[in-house]
Amino acid sequence: MSKSSDGGIDLTRPKIIGAPVQRLEDPRLLTGHGKFTDDVKLRGTLHVALRRSDHAHARIGTIDTAEAEEMPGVVGVFTAELLDALTRPVFATSKMKDYHATPVRALAGGKVRFAGEPVVAVVAQSRYLAEDALAGIEIDYTPLEPVVDPEEAAADNAVKLHDHLPGNVLVARRFGVGDVEQAMGDAPIKVGGRFRFHRKTPTALEARSYLADYDQGTRALTLYASTQVPGIVRDALVEVLDMPGSKLRVIAGDVGGGFGGKASLNPEEILVCALSRHLGRPVKWTADRVEDLISTSQSFDEIVDAELAVDQDGTFLALKADILGDVGAFSIYPWTAALEPMQVAGFLPGPYRVPNFSANVRAVATNKAPMGPYRGVGRPISAFVLERLVDMAAKKLAMDPKEIRLRNFVKEEEFPHRTGSGIVWDRSGFTECLERAADAINYPALRKRQAEARADGRWLGIGIASYAELTGIGSRLSAAPGMPINTGTESATISVDSSGAVTAHFGIASHGQGLETTLAQIVAEEMGVRLEDVEIVQGDTSAVAHSTGTYASRSAVIAGGAGTLTARTLRGKIIEAASHLLDVDMADIDFADSLISARGTNKTMSLRELARAVYSQMGSLPGDIRAKVDLQASEFYDPHFGTTTSATHLAAVEIDPETYEVSIEKFVVVEDCGRVINPMIVDGQVHGGVAQGIGAALFEEVVHDVTGQNISATLVDYVIPSAAEVPSMEVHHLDVEAPSTLGGYRGMGEGGTIGAPAAIANALNDALSHLGVEIMELPMTPERLFQVISAAQDGEAESS
Amino acid sequence: MADKCRVRITVNGVAYDQEVEPRLLLADFLREDLDLTGTHVGCEHGVCGACTVLLNGDSVRSCLCLTVQADGAEITTVEGLGTVDNLNSLQQKFREHHALQCGFCTPGMLMTATDLLSKNENMSDEELREGLSGNLCRCTGYEHIVNAVRAAMNE
Known part of the structure; x- marks a missing residue:
């Protein structure tokens, strides 16, 4: 028995939405028959290898390609000189004041701005031969002073990356509410300090891959791309290549993970398209892992100086922060350099009442790979900083970390609540998530066990992190501040073809989330057909007129909404056609499990029979009816603002006092993601997000040396967690109140990564609290733990 | 050459x-x-x-x-291994337990698990995780993969 969407009990039909149905994409992926971009083989394909910059910052002098051009199998060797003639630069523009855009180009010209930036492209008969020829290229560089430290980069006298700009600060903004200085001055208790979240890279298992196929006959170009945003890429290529959208198609087939690293326009996408059009042949480039680690957009690189003021009873009084985001060499397209650091500020007040808030945000360019979106975008840092501050305040007040959170959460009667940064929370289970997580982990018993462990000299810690995020963001807000691209709407087109088959077209682009399954669940249930009868077309710009892709926890909410509306419209047409064909009132037509029947009679009709009657049997329907019941529909959905998703993560960790190895004993997540479409998929999203959060907290860091060289460019150096490091997790879902989104869905793809770093940081801090250690930096590798513990012990020795 | x-x-x-x-x-x-x-x-x-x-x-x-x-x-x-229409038992368990998301690591994960299962009759979760730790997955957090391999082992 299940509840129907109008609240009544529907006993007649098994529900598809909410059921843990097995994924439709799995059989092909389990048998090696998925089609990832590098699996696409086109006759006559040429292969690209890239000579990337060895320098973080240098002027490019002469480039000698003569030897490379003579090498076996080489078709051509290309530099910015040709590429700039074949393409137009594209800029990530913004309506934000005092924002400075930087160009996105296929190859670096004039200057290189990070070690790993593509400079020369070799095109050859095979990738082996193209890579051989890289050795035959001589580039004469004049090294420039590398700009590596973000604070030095932001200084007035810093060496500039972009000569045409006033400095390296690409955007600066201040905002807030209330009088923070006054409130801070009057407050009895203040906690704060400098927090450092080190640079990460999304590291999808499939490295980026692009194959462009220019058809000389039709002058049309198809780009097969491992991208999350085929629509954004297509629309940018229209400008870059000066071709109409009707001649440009971007297909993201099976995509091997993205996490934000495939959500921006990349130079190599422009490159293969321009070269394919120039050469009249298919041109493919696939990143190797080193290229992926040095050139794919990176993330989460922030320094945050923050302070929280609280009253004696734990009530939050004021919060202020100064946020410096190291955005790398370029302002990423289309999200801009503002995306990540602005989001840190935007979500800093969290799920709490904070009457006075101010944030000062700067995005500064350095000689590193550009910063782009990564799962959680800014919010893992907001949650880390805020949740650490909350625990610091609790410690000062000798209050339990759970208690101080419960006192300050936005309460049920206070929704909708506008935060100091202007975000509006609709009702979500802030309090319920924490209470339920504490119950699930048996918080009092765990605290007792911790006390016993401490008495035995063991370093066991418990960490809580609660957060709120905005998902399914509609057209009234922008996924990135000031960005002129609309990411808030989706349309769907569903048709029943002449064979009776149902095909639903969407603009989103699944890259592991199982959207072929979840959208099929929605369409099947809303329309009245069987799941296996729905074909989902997505990840292809030819599917709908306008699309962007899948990012920002938007697809289930916005595409789900468009699918719902379209399925309902088409269902109405089918019922109307059937009522004429079966000669009964529309109210007496049942349509479920792909079968149409006239209630109280033995008259039934399959969709195939209905389609044949509508399309082929002329005269079966009156002309005016036939025009009305064309078996296709297209509807548009805009949630306008979006909806709040919230969660509490609770971690119990133990640190080995000898090796400083951290083991995660327990990890509990309780989250409110609204109505669950497929609980199996929701669990999987949480698990995966938490694993990435664990990586961010304990292992992962992109390291640059003082010359700007990336010295973590292998998977031995950039450590992502394996099955041995990720614990078994417990995940619970709350459905506190249906949000106003159509279908009651909230987005939930990113949350795991938002809460986990903060929960682990607090647990580590708790484990070491008797040593006077404060965890202010992530990742907390064993080496960093050793350093902070040693520093604390040295400090203690000095003061005693 | x-x-x-x-x-x-x-x-x-x-x-x-x-x-x-x-x-x-x-x-x-x-x-x-x-x-x-x-x-x-x-x-x-x-x-x-x-x-x-x-x-x-x-x-x-x-x-x-x-x-x-x-x-x-x-x-x-x-x-x-099995085919789209006739998955083998390990592939079937991966599907039932939602042990794959993007599917890129999946072929390697299946081959490693096949090797593990052919050589070990009874593995604890810790041994299973250790056995799979040479295969990275960025999507699943491994929980469902461990569940799937355990289910195949117990079959």
Whole structure:
């Protein structure tokens, strides 16, 4: 028995939405028959290898390609000189004041701005031969002073990356509410300090891959791309290549993970398209892992100086922060350099009442790979900083970390609540998530066990992190501040073809989330057909007129909404056609499990029979009816603002006092993601997000040396967690109140990564609290733990 | 370019007799020469395990193995397990337990698990996780993979 969407009990039909149905994409992926971009083989394909910059910052002098051009199998060797003639630069523009855009180009010209930036492209008969020829290229560089430290980069006298700009600060903004200085001055208790979240890279298992196929006959170009945003890429290529959208198609087939690293326009996408059009042949480039680690957009690189003021009873009084985001060499397209650091500020007040808030945000360019979106975008840092501050305040007040959170959460009667940064929370289970997580982990018993462990000299810690995020963001807000691209709407087109088959077209682009399954669940249930009868077309710009892709926890909410509306419209047409064909009132037509029947009679009709009657049997329907019941529909959905998703993560960790190895004993997540479409998929999203959060907290860091060289460019150096490091997790879902989104869905793809770093940081801090250690930096590798513990012990020795 | 070498390799029960460059990686031989693109290349330095295949029944990284080293060997790739219409029991468990998301690491994960299950009858969760720790997955957080392999082991 299940509840129907109008609240009544529907006993007649098994529900598809909410059921843990097995994924439709799995059989092909389990048998090696998925089609990832590098699996696409086109006759006559040429292969690209890239000579990337060895320098973080240098002027490019002469480039000698003569030897490379003579090498076996080489078709051509290309530099910015040709590429700039074949393409137009594209800029990530913004309506934000005092924002400075930087160009996105296929190859670096004039200057290189990070070690790993593509400079020369070799095109050859095979990738082996193209890579051989890289050795035959001589580039004469004049090294420039590398700009590596973000604070030095932001200084007035810093060496500039972009000569045409006033400095390296690409955007600066201040905002807030209330009088923070006054409130801070009057407050009895203040906690704060400098927090450092080190640079990460999304590291999808499939490295980026692009194959462009220019058809000389039709002058049309198809780009097969491992991208999350085929629509954004297509629309940018229209400008870059000066071709109409009707001649440009971007297909993201099976995509091997993205996490934000495939959500921006990349130079190599422009490159293969321009070269394919120039050469009249298919041109493919696939990143190797080193290229992926040095050139794919990176993330989460922030320094945050923050302070929280609280009253004696734990009530939050004021919060202020100064946020410096190291955005790398370029302002990423289309999200801009503002995306990540602005989001840190935007979500800093969290799920709490904070009457006075101010944030000062700067995005500064350095000689590193550009910063782009990564799962959680800014919010893992907001949650880390805020949740650490909350625990610091609790410690000062000798209050339990759970208690101080419960006192300050936005309460049920206070929704909708506008935060100091202007975000509006609709009702979500802030309090319920924490209470339920504490119950699930048996918080009092765990605290007792911790006390016993401490008495035995063991370093066991418990960490809580609660957060709120905005998902399914509609057209009234922008996924990135000031960005002129609309990411808030989706349309769907569903048709029943002449064979009776149902095909639903969407603009989103699944890259592991199982959207072929979840959208099929929605369409099947809303329309009245069987799941296996729905074909989902997505990840292809030819599917709908306008699309962007899948990012920002938007697809289930916005595409789900468009699918719902379209399925309902088409269902109405089918019922109307059937009522004429079966000669009964529309109210007496049942349509479920792909079968149409006239209630109280033995008259039934399959969709195939209905389609044949509508399309082929002329005269079966009156002309005016036939025009009305064309078996296709297209509807548009805009949630306008979006909806709040919230969660509490609770971690119990133990640190080995000898090796400083951290083991995660327990990890509990309780989250409110609204109505669950497929609980199996929701669990999987949480698990995966938490694993990435664990990586961010304990292992992962992109390291640059003082010359700007990336010295973590292998998977031995950039450590992502394996099955041995990720614990078994417990995940619970709350459905506190249906949000106003159509279908009651909230987005939930990113949350795991938002809460986990903060929960682990607090647990580590708790484990070491008797040593006077404060965890202010992530990742907390064993080496960093050793350093902070040693520093604390040295400090203690000095003061005693 | 060095002279080509003759290799005789059986892949998924089919015998091949071909001339290859000595430097050709087994992963590229499978993907490019035989068009068996189910074997994925994730790092080319032996860390991620996406390219894992069975060589005479043992799991190996096909990105660290030259084709000529596999001369005379029997190779099994993911295409040699069940089919779309008839998944084998491990593949079926992966589906039932939602042990894959993007599916890129999945072929390597299946081959490693096949090797593990063929050599160990009873593994604790810790042993299972250790056994799978040479295969990286960025999507699932491993929980569902461990559940799927355990279910296949207990069947």
